[in-house]
Amino acid sequence: MKGFKDFIMRGNLVELAVAFILGAAFGDVVKSFTAIIMDLIGKLGGTPNFSTFVPWGIHIGAFLTAVVAFLILAFVIYFGLVKPFEYAKSKLVTDDPDDVPPTTEELLADIRDLLAAKNGSN
Template sequence: MRGFKQFMTRGNLVELGVAVIIGTAFAAVVKAFTDILLDIVGKVGGQPDFSRVSVAGLSLGPFLSALFAFVLTGFVLYFFVVLPFNKLTAAREEKEPAVAASTEELLTEIRDLLRDRSLPPPQDGGPT
């Protein structure tokens, strides 16, 4: 029982649960926006309903409707979520200054340079 309690209270599991809930809510927002775009497409070019399409007796309509909704959803996600997020991330990275070396790293580098300068060159060209 203790192992189950540890499993359930791990941080990753809680984060995953929160991500699933937020993802589900976000999916509803994306679906609503996609429905708006489908309505616009329907008003401009006729209702985008492929349910009656069939080829050689095979009903391809539901597949084509799902494919159209998938492509439109991907389009919405890419242009309204991914691109703005990438631009925001790039702008944030540009604003962050380069991290300066610590005092310890600088002193180690100076010590190594001084040691290399103070060593006499080998006389016979080989190891001694």
């Protein structure tokens, strides 16, 4: 059971699972939440659609809209998934030094000592 717990709590596995879940299952949910936030921002300071923003003839408005949407998406992901996961991991995983397996050097030293004790008793 400890091995399974270690496998599940491995950082890379969880990061990969979060990325997959976000892309596959929560994509529409996050997009709709982002739209809600963008509407709220629009009510506070105008429509958050910068598509018509063309300074000096350069069409950067769509890019600015995408950047704002990305920042809102990153905010939702960080505070909705990453922080709760870190909190749960800190409560479930302990850094108990007794749970650390001995190193190869420690095992070899123990074998050496046992062999020396056995040869000394003969």
